[in-house]
Amino acid sequence: MSTTVTGECPECEFTFTAAELGVGETLACPECALTLQVRAVDGGALALEAVETELPDWGE
C-alpha cells in the first residue's frame, strides 16, 4: 500500500502528487523546477514553501 500526497507549487500553482514526504523534506516542482520545502502535512495535502537553493562554492 503506497501513500501519496498532493501539493501545490506556490510559484506556478502547479498541482502534483508525490510519494509521502515529511516536514522539512524538499522536492523540486515538476513544472518549474523550483525547490520546495514541506512546511506541514495536513492529511494528504502538503503545505509547500519555496526555498532558496544555495549551491556550495567549491572554489573552482
Ligand SMILES: [Zn+2]
Ligand atoms: Zn512550480
